[in-house]
Amino acid sequence: MFFLDHIWLIPLLPAFGAAVMFFFGRRLQKATVNAVCVGVVVLAFLFGCCAVWQYTQWAATPEHFHQPFQKIVYTWLGSGDGHLNFVKRDGSLASFNVDAGFLLDPLSSIWLLFVTGVGMLIHIYSTGYMAHEGGYYRFFGYMNLFMFTMLTLILANNYMVLFVGWEGVGLCSYLLIGFYFHRNSASTAANKAFIVNRIGDAGFILGALTLVWYLGSFRFTDINALARSGHFAIGDPVLTAAALLLFVGACGKSAQIPLYVWLPDAMEGPTPVSALIHAATMVTAGVYMVARSNAVFVLAPTAMKTVAIIGALTAVFAASIGLVQNDIKRVLAYSTVSQLGYMFLALGVGAFAAGVFHVFTHAFFKALLFLGSGSVIHAMSGEQDMRNMGDLRKRIPITFATMFIGMLAIAGIPGLAGFFSKDEILWQAWASEAFAYHILWFIGFFTALMTAFYMGRLIYLTFYGQPRMSHEVEHHVHESPKSMTVPLVILAICSIGAGYLGVPHSLMGSNRFEKFLEPVFAKEAPLMRAEEPAQLAAGKKEEEHTDPMEYGLMGLSVLAAIVGLGMAYRSYAKAGKDYVEPIAAAAPPLYTVLYNKWFVDEGYDYLFTGRRKIGDIRLGVMGAGEASSWFDAKIIDGAVNDVGWVTRAVATLSTWWDKWIIDGVGVNGPAILARMISYPTRLFEWGLVQWYALVMVAGLLGFGLYYVWK
Amino acid sequence: MAEITTLHYLVVAAALFVLGVIGVLTRRNVVIVLMSIELILNAVNLNLVAFSRIWGNLHGQLFAIFIVVDAAAEAAAGLGILIAFFRNKETINVDEIDLLKW
Numbered sequence: 001m002f003f004l005d006h007i008w009l010i011p012l013l014p015a016f017g018a019a020v021m022f023f024f025g026r027r028l029q030k031a032t033v034n035a036v037c038v039g040v041v042v043l044a045f046l047f048g049c050c051a052v053w054q055y056t057q058w059a060a061t062p063e064h065f066h067q068p069f070q071k072i073v074y075t076w077l078g079s080g081d082g083h084l085n086f087v088k089r090d091g092s093l094a095s096f097n098v099d100a101g102f103l104l105d106p107l108s109s110i111w112l113l114f115v116t117g118v119g120m121l122i123h124i125y126s127t128g129y130m131a132h133e134g135g136y137y138r139f140f141g142y143m144n145l146f147m148f149t150m151l152t153l154i155l156a157n158n159y160m161v162l163f164v165g166w167e168g169v170g171l172c173s174y175l176l177i178g179f180y181f182h183r184n185s186a187s188t189a190a191n192k193a194f195i196v197n198r199i200g201d202a203g204f205i206l207g208a209l210t211l212v213w214y215l216g217s218f219r220f221t222d223i224n225a226l227a228r229s230g231h232f233a234i235g236d237p238v239l240t241a242a243a244l245l246l247f248v249g250a251c252g253k254s255a256q257i258p259l260y261v262w263l264p265d266a267m268e269g270p271t272p273v274s275a276l277i278h279a280a281t282m283v284t285a286g287v288y289m290v291a292r293s294n295a296v297f298v299l300a301p302t303a304m305k306t307v308a309i310i311g312a313l314t315a316v317f318a319a320s321i322g323l324v325q326n327d328i329k330r331v332l333a334y335s336t337v338s339q340l341g342y343m344f345l346a347l348g349v350g351a352f353a354a355g356v357f358h359v360f361t362h363a364f365f366k367a368l369l370f371l372g373s374g375s376v377i378h379a380m381s382g383e384q385d386m387r388n389m390g391d392l393r394k395r396i397p398i399t400f401a402t403m404f405i406g407m408l409a410i411a412g413i414p415g416l417a418g419f420f421s422k423d424e425i426l427w428q429a430w431a432s433e434a435f436a437y438h439i440l441w442f443i444g445f446f447t448a449l450m451t452a453f454y455m456g457r458l459i460y461l462t463f464y465g466q467p468r469m470s471h472e473v474e475h476h477v478h479e480s481p482k483s484m485t486v487p488l489v490i491l492a493i494c495s496i497g498a499g500y501l502g503v504p505h506s507l508m509g510s511n512r513f514e515k516f517l518e519p520v521f522a523k524e525a526p527l528m529r530a531e532e533p534a535q536l537a538a539g540k541k542e543e544e545h546t547d548p549m550e551y552g553l554m555g556l557s558v559l560a561a562i563v564g565l566g567m568a569y570r571s572y573a574k575a576g577k578d579y580v581e582p583i584a585a586a587a588p589p590l591y592t593v594l595y596n597k598w599f600v601d602e603g604y605d606y607l608f609t610g611r612r613k614i615g616d617i618r619l620g621v622m623g624a625g626e627a628s629s630w631f632d633a634k635i636i637d638g639a640v641n642d643v644g645w646v647t648r649a650v651a652t653l654s655t656w657w658d659k660w661i662i663d664g665v666g667v668n669g670p671a672i673l674a675r676m677i678s679y680p681t682r683l684f685e686w687g688l689v690q691w692y693a694l695v696m697v698a699g700l701l702g703f704g705l706y707y708v709w710k
Numbered sequence: 711m712a713e714i715t716t717l718h719y720l721v722v723a724a725a726l727f728v729l730g731v732i733g734v735l736t737r738r739n740v741v742i743v744l745m746s747i748e749l750i751l752n753a754v755n756l757n758l759v760a761f762s763r764i765w766g767n768l769h770g771q772l773f774a775i776f777i778v779v780d781a782a783a784e785a786a787a788g789l790g791i792l793i794a795f796f797r798n799k800e801t802i803n804v805d806e807i808d809l810l811k812w
Binding site for chain 1: 731735736743804805807808809810
């Protein structure tokens, strides 16, 4: 059990690479950087494969039957001996104890495999893509740091370690979006991503701590066991609040309405970064966290509904924007947001396994599409605008072939990965609960149509039609080096093959993927049955009745994919220099709105960022802040100052009164009077004794004479 | 040779008294002033002795002896004050001894 017991080495391997780049990177040759940084990720992938294999062996033994494997390295925060306690909501004491612990179960196994696997391919690809860029070692240092934090996130066994990874991937995302920091737009986009993520992070930490405060443990295993113990009613308000707060965190990290705005701007980073972080791995962290907290979420139907509705809305909303964008990476970015919406739709209707399955397949075909677009941009000497591309099919055939497979996969053409996972989600949305959920299915279905259309548009504008680039660029078009095309080919094979892990029963498959995940999600089934029969573990349901409806819906979504691709083919396959956007031709106002992304960024400018002013008055929240600041400074403080002024005036007056009336007239007045009187009086006291004697003698003589004469 | 009568005594005493008063009032030297006071006292003594002889008893003479003792004591105290004063101001001029005012 070496690999399982040393699972903590998996995150540390890329951390080592990042540390080497941090301390010595500047002095290293590119070949050395490649050896270290790509090497550690390859090692991490192999290590992860071995660990997962050992876990399946371990979990098959009767004494550990389907249990999650936990490896607690040491106590990170608090004390293991119960000396450090906190008060739970019910007033009892719970031990404050956060492990530096790792958890491997089917859920984290899947993430571990595709994060390291896709990460490895993208690292290899980057050695070709970034070969001529400055800051080579810095790029790979950040990439390794990202792998470290992402692996920490998915291998954590408690919310605090997960939060460390959660913040870490946010940091790496920021660093890599702002990789071209000399470009103003890149650093702005990096700030935007970081700040928007902060909003989600605040929700996440509040939600996690609410859970800890309510349930008394940081560990996922404890929290899930407690949530499944049946002590908590479905719809428990505290759990609902916690689940909603966690979902706010997921919205930030996984780019859902209303916090999705950072992801399209994140395309300012190098393309491999977009592929790795902003498409395949990091943005699925929110899905992972919600799936990880599934036991809590199933106890909070309100939160589940919120997740489903937000997911569906995000899916259709982002897809609609993606229809008309011209930047090749931006189309893919909106596609990512849209696909993430699908995943949350699946989670929200209780089909956790279907959501995770879509994460898994999406990781391959979206990484493929992004890397392919990187290859296109590479061939086009940095041009990203699809209006200036066209007819690249023959010039870069490998890129074309692989991207075409990616397009088919994401559009949901049968036989490729996206078909199985997307169809599973749509079917679960249809099958779950009440009629209202059919609306969610319809939104998903409509999104599938739009997905097929915009992906077709991307492919046809890029690879078909007439060349629209300048002659100079056209002259330079060349296929990418092996280091870039080989990962493309591998990802293309995965994009076809990954879906076969989860072929549903209705298509004669065994749905191994869902079976594998069952221990993570299935334990709540008895609880679910009581209240929400429709959200049952899907496997059982399908055994009971493979609904003819399922085939009908499947047919419909295949039809949607084909129609979408067909519409795209008709509009763009022969696009010349003066091609017209069909939406712009049919409904110009709609086109304007979509092209400007529903004016959401502008709306946020009005509402939140405070960039908009009418005259001198700022609008929105910042305006309200300024207004209350003004109110405080002028009205509240003004009143305080006025009261102070009155007090001071009164004090001045009474000082004057005391000084001049009390002291002056009352006290000093008699004294002055006495002094005035003293001036004449004291003339009699001049001090010469002989004069006194003379007066006395004169007096005596006077008395004497008076008596003599009388 | 006429007999010396009481009137003569009284005239001499009155003259002495007036001399003493004038001395007290006019002289600037404190020692002289003290001496003038002695003259006044002795003028009184002379009166007392004279009336004693007229009445033919010793009450007046007794009173005169009291006054002589009193004068001696007064001179001792006065001269003592004077010496203490001289040590401070190096003068015994009565005009300059004018501290006894407001």
